[in-house]
């Protein structure tokens with residue numbers, strides 16, 4: 168592909184609810200641009216951007232994929248973004264670099280959660296957008312219903328550019344409201360026809376809205392409009408384009424991606440109405456050393472800088488870092504600086520990625536998107552820049568993981584391979600983390616949802632040939648005592664050979680605060696336990712603490728006072744007194760030991776309508792509601808304290824309770840005693856596990 172100047176580039180993200188047709192639309196655009204010869208189908212697993220085995224198997228997109236194409240002397244860097252909520256991280260990455268977005272809405276399903284999330288993300292990132300109402304070929308397709316829903320939610324910014332022509336319920340064409348001409352589909356082409364009389368009443372009011380929106384953009388046009396003069400098509404286009412570029416006007420067009428109808432019009436609209444890189448202003452970073460702000464204006468004469476927004480590991484080429492050039496140009500064979508890692512990276516091969524296909528290029532201009540192979544330290548979210556003009560850009564705000572599962576290697580002895588494989592997968596997916604829980608020794612993986620983690624396990628199998636099984640992570644319970652006892656520990660072994668003798672009396676008491684783990688007090692008088700053995704008693708007890716007497720969980724909040732004992736001048740040793748201490752420790756089962764569970768502060772954000780359900784559900788989880796805070800925009804925050812044990816699958820439950828409109832955050836607050844009935848079950852289960 169030839170190099171285009173920055174003003175001829177359009178970086179656009181195809182976003183929206185799952186299964187609305189984003190991948191099919193991308194495929195249609197690639198086909199129309201002759202970037203591919205065959206129009207692939209999601210059902211057959213033959214599309215360009217759904218190339219991962221798991222995507223092909225499940226007929227959904229899992230990771231964002233770039234699809235560069237040429238159209239009308241412009242270069243469109245299309246990024247096909249997954250709609251399924253578990254992969255929202257992919258949207259965060261893509262929207263960090265695109266200059267515009269196309270939100271795909273189903274003509275049957277209308278505006279649903281994924282549409283709203285896509286719109287909100289665009290608002291948050293200040294990204295101009297266009298809406299493509301897809302699936303117009305389906306029965307019950309209802310363009311008007313969708314427009315009304317959009318207007319209700321987003322008001323006057325919604326500007327239909329077309330009105331579909333429906334004949335006998337069939338989608339046969341559309342009226343272009345700006346050009347005031349009707350187009351009819353003829354196979355893969357379109358022919359102009361006159362606007363059906365029956366549609367005049369429908370088209371007029373929509374055109375008026377557009378003309379008024381155009382008139383409002385300037386005094387001059389306003390005057391012309393109110394003097395009763397018609398605005399020219401060019402005046403309307405220019406004015407409306409201004410509104411689109413600053414995000415005040417959101418064009419709506421329609422079509423059928425699967426039938427490749429209306430897609431060329433979408434491509435024209437992207438070229439004519441959506442901004443080139445830098446058209447909505449420059450980008451600000453900071454000087455990596457001084458922290459001073461550094462402005463860049465997407466100019467090729469500025470020092471090179473780029474932001475890496477995605478990393479993929481290709482089986483043949485290896486690691487590919489996908490980036491957007493924010494200033495200057497990048498060519499092969501040079502060194503660049505990574506201010507995040509404070510390292511220099513060598514730029515070897517640069518590629519354009521169209522799905523899994525790579526096309527070598529030797530230069531990438533300002534505003535363009537490409538991939539570089541085999542960078543050593545660079546990760547997603549990092550900046551690359553010219554060492555002589557350093558700049559550091561803000562990274563990518565990925566969603567926090569909201570669900571964790573424990574993983575065990577299917578085959579014994581493969582733990583290391585599993586851990587390193589999972590770790591490699593975090594390179595490609597910043598919303599996925601893997602770590603070892605120091606206390607429970609479990610390998611924990613965390614992600615955005617259950618499907619996310621399931622797919623990670625499949626990828627581990629596909630890429631590294633090792634299998635894992637999932638378990639719910641162990642709850643880090645604690646144990647403490649509620650009663651003071653005096654306990655004796657007597658260790659005596661004097662049957663031939665070197666004898667062992669240690670004898671202690673220890674008073675165990677509950678400490679007022681379980682935050683404090685353990686306190687040892689030496690109250691020995693008269694040397695009944697020689698000084699040199701007392702630290703051994705303390706050490707012996709501390710070693711025992713990690714395994715509680717009730718269920719084997721760590722013990723906290725215990726004061727141990729060594730107040731008596733005896734020794735043998737020959738057979739006593741540090742080891743003997745450590746053992747004696749552990750024998751006394753075992754008597755703690757008489758000190759009314761109880762189980763403590765971690766209590767979490769839950770901040771749950773949901774639309775007003777779901778408040779009651781959420782509160783009811785938290786109460787069922789032994790939660791205590793602390794408060795409710797209105798957040799505006801019809802959103803409420805419910806704050807509660809809930810036992811961690813009740814929140815294992817909350818991410819999944821909250822998603823189904825709120826149709827994925829809710830989000831939550833959990834933070835540890837304190838330990839509290841577990842109710843007796845629940846404690847009995849936990850103790851029983853621990854006994855079974857210890858028996859295994």
Ligand SMILES: Nc1nc2c(ncn2[C@@H]2O[C@H](COP(=O)(O)OP(=O)(O)OP(=O)(O)O)[C@@H](O)[C@H]2O)c(=O)[nH]1
Pocket residue numbers: 183184185186187188189190191192209210226227228229248249250251301302303304305422423424425426
């Ligand atoms: N009838 C009809 N079906 C369509 C159209 N566009 C896509 N589909 C079908 O809808 C299903 C989902 O299409 P995809 O392109 O995978 O949708 P997507 O938005 O990429 O889905 P995710 O990647 O999972 O978010 C597939 O079976 C497509 O064949 C359309 O215009 N009309």
Ligand SMILES: [Mg+2]
Pocket residue numbers: 189190191217227228247248249250
């Ligand atoms: Mg898709």
